[in-house]
Amino acid sequence: MKTTLPGTLTAAFIIAGKDLRSELRRRTALVSAVVFAALILAIFNFARDPTSLRADQLAPSAFWITCAFAAVTALSRAFAVELEHGALDGLLLAPVAREALFLGKFIGNLVFVLVVEGITLPLFVLFFNVNLNGALPGITLVALLATVGFVAVGTVFSALTARVRFNELMLPVLLLPFLVPPIMAAVQVTSRLLAGRPLLEQAAWLKILGVYDVVFLTLCAMIFPALVDE
């Protein structure tokens, strides 16, 4: 049989497509992440004393903490599905580079987390009565930059902890420290954008996010093959 082996990017999209199709059919991770996000936003909102803390002061932190925790719940499933019937062996035996496997899982997780954030944003506007005005393009950009970085790290830790006992506990413990830089930058930028400051003023924070993405995406792609090989 004449075969044309898929290149790294093609293989990555095949794997990501499989993951997204599985998730669309199952919906458990999506529903649980969105419910979890709504719950945290509600708690933040109702726990706030409106006389001492304005909504717009708390809103950016609440939004990004919510997104980070919702992402962790989603990422914990990323490799669990590959272990259910030994499907990971099938992926490892496929004639594609290990980097393609990382990229595929990364793209699948990225789309998934961006969807969760996209659903969380209207809830955030609703709960905190935030006026996005012209801030939406800027918030979209910062969400994309922040999410790329922490999903890359999350994909690697998800692979690392998938075969470990109590992996639901291990993943957040390992991942959360790595989420501090992108979440901190995202909170800063979001806060200023909501205050009506222009996006161009936030170039320094955006650069930090960009560097974080490049460094960790590269590092994760390099580390990943060693993690999945026994």
Added chain:
Amino acid sequence: MPPFRPVVVFRNGPLVSPAVTLSANPPILLRATDLRRSFGERVVLAGVSLSLADGETIAVTGPNGVGKTTLLRILAGLLRPSAGQVMLDGVPVRTADPASRATIGLLSHRAMLYDDLTLQENLEFAARLHGLPDPRRVARDALDQVELLSRSGDSPRTLSRGLIQRAALARALLHAPRLLLLDEPFTGLDSAAAERLKSLLAARRPAGLGTIIVTHQLHEAREIATRVLALQGGAIGSIAA
């Protein structure tokens, strides 16, 4: 059923393949040299060597827990041996180009299928990763080969143990691998499916495709293999006829 007591002739060094039907000296497809593997203090493989020529079918037998599955996973490149080397087409299997993995098909204890996809989707996914032309047709043909076409739209979670085994076989055979590694392939199969599998394996030999079967059923092994090896005490030897 009598207990498993093979007559084993142990040999040092790599086992030389006997003549096979293809030619006097068919090329060596796979050569494993002095494989050792321990899990902690427990030594599972203590210097296993074997070679497989094109068109040959080797059966590796032995009682439960003797290391047959470990050996198969090492041969597939899924598990790193503590020492020793596996060469596939003259290239170390662990460091070979990813494309060389297209040579290998594996049926393991686990089906390597996703519950959230149908059988057709599972096989199409595997076909795409192997770069096969027309993945939809290839998946249908593979399901047809194991008589599962009527269940192509079903999820693996709805299938019985035997049907799952057939689906896993379809996945392993999908890309007509030159080297097929089968771990207890007859488990869960009814007699008709077992006969079908035997004829599928028999058809591989004239095509020059190599097969290694790991099983604890000696009579099945004798029936389909060109050579039967026994794994005991971490070492391997050929079984006297």
